[in-house]
Amino acid sequence: MGHLSAEYVSVAFAGLKALSSVTLRIQSGHISGLIGPNGAGKTTLVNVLTGFQIPTEGTVILNGQPLGRLKPHEVRRRGIARTFQSGRLFRDLPVIDNLEVTGVGLGMSRRTAVAEAEAMLDWIGISALSSRIAGTLPYTDERRVAIGRALMGRPAYILLDEPAAGMSAAEATELSNLVRRIARDLGCGVLIIEHNVGLVLGLCDHIVVLDSGAVIEEGVPADIRKSEKVRHAYMGTAAETSLPAEEVML
Amino acid sequence: MTDTSISPFPVELTNPKKPARFALARRTIITPIFLSLLILAVATLAIMTGSRPFNQAMIDILVRVTLVVGLYIFIGNSGVLSFGHIGFTCLGAYAAAWLTINPLMKKTSLPGLPNFILQARLPYWEAAPIAAIFAGVIALILGRILMRLSGIAASIATFAVLAMINTIYSNWESVTGATSSVVGIPIVRNIWPYVGAAIIAIFIAWGHAISRSGLALRAARDEPTAAAASGVDIPKERLVAFTISGIVMGLGGAAMAHSIGVVTPDNFYLGLTFITLSMLVVGGMSSLSGAVLGVLLLSALIQGLRWLEAGVVLGETTFALPKGLQEIALGGLMIVILALRPAGLIGNREITFARFKGKA
Numbered sequence: 009m010g011h012l013s014a015e016y017v018s019v020a021f022a023g024l025k026a027l028s029s030v031t032l033r034i035q036s037g038h039i040s041g042l043i044g045p046n047g048a049g050k051t052t053l054v055n056v057l058t059g060f061q062i063p064t065e066g067t068v069i070l071n072g073q074p075l076g077r078l079k080p081h082e083v084r085r086r087g088i089a090r091t092f093q094s095g096r097l098f099r100d101l102p103v104i105d106n107l108e109v110t111g112v113g114l115g116m117s118r119r120t121a122v123a124e125a126e127a128m129l130d131w132i133g134i135s136a137l138s139s140r141i142a143g144t145l146p147y148t149d150e151r152r153v154a155i156g157r158a159l160m161g162r163p164a165y166i167l168l169d170e171p172a173a174g175m176s177a178a179e180a181t182e183l184s185n186l187v188r189r190i191a192r193d194l195g196c197g198v199l200i201i202e203h204n205v206g207l208v209l210g211l212c213d214h215i216v217v218l219d220s221g222a223v224i225e226e227g228v229p230a231d232i233r234k235s236e237k238v239r240h241a242y243m244g245t246a247a248e249t250s251l252p253a254e255e256v257m258l
Numbered sequence: 259m260t261d262t263s264i265s266p267f268p269v270e271l272t273n274p275k276k277p278a279r280f281a282l283a284r285r286t287i288i289t290p291i292f293l294s295l296l297i298l299a300v301a302t303l304a305i306m307t308g309s310r311p312f313n314q315a316m317i318d319i320l321v322r323v324t325l326v327v328g329l330y331i332f333i334g335n336s337g338v339l340s341f342g343h344i345g346f347t348c349l350g351a352y353a354a355a356w357l358t359i360n361p362l363m364k365k366t367s368l369p370g371l372p373n374f375i376l377q378a379r380l381p382y383w384e385a386a387p388i389a390a391i392f393a394g395v396i397a398l399i400l401g402r403i404l405m406r407l408s409g410i411a412a413s414i415a416t417f418a419v420l421a422m423i424n425t426i427y428s429n430w431e432s433v434t435g436a437t438s439s440v441v442g443i444p445i446v447r448n449i450w451p452y453v454g455a456a457i458i459a460i461f462i463a464w465g466h467a468i469s470r471s472g473l474a475l476r477a478a479r480d481e482p483t484a485a486a487a488s489g490v491d492i493p494k495e496r497l498v499a500f501t502i503s504g505i506v507m508g509l510g511g512a513a514m515a516h517s518i519g520v521v522t523p524d525n526f527y528l529g530l531t532f533i534t535l536s537m538l539v540v541g542g543m544s545s546l547s548g549a550v551l552g553v554l555l556l557s558a559l560i561q562g563l564r565w566l567e568a569g570v571v572l573g574e575t576t577f578a579l580p581k582g583l584q585e586i587a588l589g590g591l592m593i594v595i596l597a598l599r600p601a602g603l604i605g606n607r608e609i610t611f612a613r614f615k616g617k618a
C-alpha cells in the first residue's frame with residue numbers, strides 16, 4: 009500500500025499562520041476527506057502536497073521518501089494529481105485537448121495522449137463533451153473535465169479541491185459515485201476537500217478537520233459526526249460557509 | 259508512475275485504441291497548405307507584373323512573412339510578448355553576410371573574423387541554414403536564462419536582448435563593421451528562394467503548433483498554474499519555442515541580407531521590431547493564419563501609402579524601413595484594430611478547410 013503524507017507541515021504567509029504543524033495521510037485506494045471552515049488552510053495544504061507551496065516547516069512524504077523541493081510539474085510526474093477550487097480549465101482548448109495536455113505533460117505522444125483522453129472521457133461518462141470548447145461548459149461539466157484531466161496517466165493520488173461546489177444534490181451524488189470509482193477501480197488515493205459535510209461523511213474512509221490552520225479532529229465519519237469541536241468550528245462560521253442548515257447539522 | 263498494488267484496472271482504460279498515424283497532421287495540414295498557396299499567389303503576381311520595384315516589394319513581403327511567422331512561433335504559442343526577436347534576425351543577417359561576402363572584401367572590411375569564416379565563400383542556400391542555426395543556438399543560450407522569467411519581466415528582458423545585440427553589433431568594428439554598412443552581400447533578385455523561406459517558416463510553425471510542445475505551451479499560455487499541475491515543464495516548453503523561433507528569425511535575417519545586399523545594425527532594431535510586431539498583432543497574435551494575413555494586409559497598406567507618397571519608384575536608399583506617413587498610418591491602424599478586435603483580425607482561429615467551405 010502506498011501513501012502520501014504531509015508531516016508536521018506549517019505554512020506562514022507574512023505573519024499569518026495558514027497551517028500549524030499539520031499531519032495528514034492519504035492511502036492508495038482510500039478516500040480521505042479534508043473539511044473545515046473558510047480560510048482553514050485546506051487549499052494551502054493541497055498546495056504544499058503538490059509543490060505549489062513550499063512549507064515553512066515539515067515535509068511531504070511519498071511512499072516513505074521525502075519529496076523534497078520538487079516543482080509542481082515534477083510532483084505531477086511522480087503521480088500526484090490535483091484539481092483546483094476555481095476549475096482552471098484551458099478555456100480556449102476543446103475538452104479532449106484539456107486532457108491531452110496532461111498526457112503530453114507526462115511524456116506521452118499526442119497520438120497516445122488523445123487515445124488515453126478519449127478513454128478517460130468515456131470512463132467518466134462525458135464523451136459527448138469531447139469537442140466542446142472548455143470555456144463554454146457549464147459549471148458541473150467543468151468540474152468533471154477537471155477531474156478527467158487530473159486522472160490522465162493513472163496518478164497514484166488525486167487531490168480534489170471542492171469538486172462538488174455549486175452542484176445540485178443529484179449532481180453531488182453522481183460526483184460521489186465517480187470519486188468511489190476512482191478509489192476502487194483506479195486504486196487511487198483520494199483526498200477530497202468539500203464544504204458539503206454530508207457528502208464527505210457519506211463518502212470518506214477517514215476525515216481530517218482543519219480550523220485556523222490546525223487539525224482539530226480526525227477519524228472515521230462516525231467520530232466526526234459526534235465531535236463537539238467540529239460542531240463548534242462549523243457553528244461559528246455557519247453564516248459564512250453558507251451551508252444549507254441540514255448539512256451543518258452533523 | 260508509482261504503481262502500487264492496484265486491483266483489476268478498468269479494461270476500457272488499458273491500451274485504448276490510438277488514432278491513425280498522422281491523423282492530426284492530416285486534419286490540420288490544410289492551414290499551412292492554404293497559406294503557402296497564398297504565398298505562391300503573391301510570387302506569381304510579382305512575376306507576371308515583371309516590374310523590378312514590384313518584384314522587390316514582393317520580396318520584402320515574403321521576408322516579413324518569414325519574420326512574423328518566426329515571431330508567432332514564440333509569442334503566439336507562449337503568450338509572452340518578445341521585443342528581442344529582431345536581434346536574432348540581426349544575428350542571421352550578419353552570419354549570412356560573413357559566409358557569403360567575397361573573402362577579398364572581408365579581409366579589409368571585417369578583418370577580425372576568424373580565419374575559417376574569412377576564407378569562406380558559400381552560396382546563399384548553404385549560408386542561410388547555417389545563419390539560421392547560429393541564431394537558434396544563441397536563442398537557446400539566452401533563452402535558458404530568459405525563460406525562467408514570466409510576464410512583464412520576461413518581455414523587458416527580451417527587450418534587453420535586442421539592445422544588447424544591437425550594441426555589440428554597433429561597436430565590434432573588426433567583426434561587424436560597427437555602425438557602417440557591411441556591403442558586398444550577394445544580392446538575390448529571384449523571388450523563389452524567398453518563397454521557399456516563407457513556406458519553410460510556415461511549415462515549421464505548423465509542425466511546432468501541432469507538436470506536444472506546442473500544445474503544452476498553449477495550455478500554459480491560458481492557465482499556467484493548471485498546466486504545471488498537468489505535468490507541463492513551462493520554462494522548457496518556452497525554451498523549445500524560443501529556439502525554434504530564433505532559427506526562423508535567423509533565416510529571415512539571412513533572406514533580408516540577400517534581398518538588400520547591405521546590412522547595418524540599425525536595420526534590425528526598433529523600426530523592424532515595431533513593424534513585425536504590429537503585423538502579428540493586427541493579424542491575430544495566437545494564430546499562424548493571422549500572422550501571415552497580417553503581413554499581407556499591412557504590407558499592402560504600406561506599399562499603397564508608399565507609392566502614393568513617392569510614385570512607383572522605390573526610393574533612393576537601397577532599403578527603406580517605412581517612415582513618416584506609413585508608420586503613423588500603421589500605428590493608427592493598430593490602435594483601431596486593437597480597440598475593435600483585441601485578439602486581432604483572425605483571433606486565435608486558423609483557416610481550415612471547414613471554415614473555408616463554410617464561407618464559400
Ligand SMILES: Nc1ncnc2c1ncn2[C@@H]1O[C@H](COP(=O)(O)OP(=O)(O)OP(=O)(O)O)[C@@H](O)[C@H]1O
Nearest residue numbers: 021024026044045046047048049050051052053093
Ligand atoms: N498566497 C497567499 N498569501 C497570503 N495569504 C494566503 C495565501 N494563500 C492563502 N492565504 C491565507 O491563508 C489562509 C488559508 O487559506 P486557504 O485558501 O488554504 O483556505 P481554505 O481552507 O482553502 O479556504 P476556502 O474554504 O475558502 O477555500 C487564509 O487566511 C488565506 O487568506
Ligand SMILES: [Mg+2]
Nearest residue numbers: 050051052093
Ligand atoms: Mg480552498
